[in-house]
Amino acid sequence: MFQNNIVFVLIISLFFLLISCKEKSKHYTPTTTLIEGQIASSDSPVISLFGSEEIKAAIDPTGKFIIQAELEKAGFYSLGLSNHTIQLFIVPGDRISLTADQRTLQASVVFKGDHSKENNYLVVYENLKSTLQPQDFQTFFTQQEDEFIKAVEERTAVLNASQQDYQKKNGPFDEFFAEMISEEVAYDAAIMKMNYPVYFEYLMPDSNVVLSDTYDSFLQNLEIDSEDNLMVPAYKGFIMKYLEFKTKNDTSDHESTQNINRFNNISKLFQSENVKNLLYYTLLKEILETSINDASLLMDMYTEAQTNTKYKNEITTGFNSWSSLLKGKSAPDFECSAVNGKTVSLHNFTGKLIYIDIWATWCGPCLRELPYLENLQEKYKQREDIAFISISIDDDKAAWSTMVKEKDMKGIQLHANTEMHLKIVSDYLINGIPRFIIIDKSGNIWNANAPRPSSKEIIHEIDQALTI
Template identity: 30%
Template structure:
């Protein structure tokens, strides 16, 4: 699955038996942000809440058991531990996302949760060193990290047994996730071809892959996805299936998922992930029947809500719709608008200087632009860099051509929002009439792009 995609994930909740729900309050404030809303992900729903003029929001939810709720504004996500009846508050400065402060109920635990999450993130950031170890060295390293993490988890029991239990589960699944990723990442780093049949995944035999309640842990959800992918990759017709369009491929994959998992919630989740991948990065306008069938069969309301919401939003940029307008300054400070290119095809590259795949496409894009010089097509490159100086430096030093723009607000810019950019590089092709031809156009390095451009130029 595409690495840059960030899906909404359902928050962790301890199963403590059936209890009477209690009103629970979560409030927060965002300063220096560009978004005017937040998304709150609770055990049973995904809610979008507007911020007031001071960047404040208040959200009430009924909780029967302790839970971890996620709050997302733009690219900043905050996770908070709440117990039934709690009243928790946090503040975020968008210019210093690491400086989140907590107050109210369980503020100490929430600060601890943030610190521990950063610790796990830092472990994974060292993935090259970790996965370059041989199998024996990797096993010893994992055991050492696990021991240290579980010692810290045990120390939390005195403060909250429920919180300590949730953190222990999270650590366990995080370590299992690393083990599940080792064979493929190790092969990649050593330049070898990954073969799932020859890798040792025997540890999966000791993991319950049908625990619907534990999908509440992001780490377990990721483990389930990896397990599903491995099983599907081992299918005899996998290569043939991979080459088929989504309309044919997804029903076959959904059938495999039904045979792999017995828990309905697990099935719903894994199918949702495959479907969301296609909605976000594929020819989503051809998935109406697939989406309707999923929504009809899905028994997990929050997954249905997510798919329906994302699909309806995505249809706003389906082929044939008017392309969202934008106006940004180019590298020389000149104001440039999409309307300036009426009567020409517009091939847009959403990219950033730090993005490896984006940089890899630059030579192909330069060649494409050179070969189509003088034709009714313009190549527009929109940077989503947070660091504008890094963009200026690279464009200038590399002498990058085309129309070079920087989107004010980067990922929170109007262009990124209106074109629903979830991963980069993303290419968009707009017709001479200002309408979208393909919101997920082929990359410059692909074989399909020249055929598509030639076909559309012939219509002008």
């Protein structure tokens, strides 16, 4: 009798496990899904649906569009319009309609049709989340640990309460949506908590944050390796932060070592093939934009590990576009004007190591680096074989000249006119500032995306380049 009871319990447990697995995965045979709408004041001829793949549709002159897609996964998708996105929940087979004004997209969008309740809540959720963003970024991320955790948990409680309030007024959510939005909130909070030590050290570079032994306990109740959760937007950000969080304490200060360790840790921390593919892709995409030299070290490993053909081809194409900026390649020349009006070229400094800062007076992150750049210049002021060049890409040349004089900025201060600005951005593949570049004494690229002056590795990088 006892053995029969055990068998019965095991059968029942297995049954519920299979049911829960089926419910969790929410996979369907490909089913036609229709999304139609009208976007007022649209300046884009195309709208895209992003999920596992990108599906594009034309927007006619009146702002109307129709997207017809064969979908096989339920979950969160997004509509992309110019530089704007709209989150929406879709179950394959849904018929969804929406109206919005592109000028106030997130505030004006209204959904009708299948799962309109859930999708209209997502509008409320995104707007609420925006209002809960830290007003003072520095103060928020440099709080003491207990105060920071309290602030994040209070924010999470508000987001969770909004779900309950909305359902009281509008009826219960789809069960699967309710599960996914709860996971979205949880992963979003986890990202903030994993960002805490990173941002603390960035904002307080002279301090080292020491976390309590129980700080990472928030990870215990989260699914770390879950292919199904790739349909939860925050999960995609979470897995990258988790990789960084777990790698941070087992690497040296050198960025290249950290990048290699992050790559190697993907297969140690995750088993799902699709999760690993996304991580390999996202990591290499990041490294391509921050350290082409490191990317060159990892490309063979990447092509071997990556099983998603689209991801593999995209990174390979991106790497090839950066190949002209690999270490040892001839540095593209430029001609810029100094404060006194004289023209200065890169080749004027052959024989010296050059540390270049591409910046602008209106760029907050650029200005935060200035004190550290001055400290760096002071450290090497006795050396005649190094030059510090700052190139402003300000449209307003007078604003640049005024700031240089008022701040008594050291080093070689140059301004790039519109034509030279575009040339430098194109030659050095600059998609954001500040951008730092190291050119060796022979006029060749040493590091086309060098560490910032505030970084811990910059002195090691410069010292190493000076010894060559």
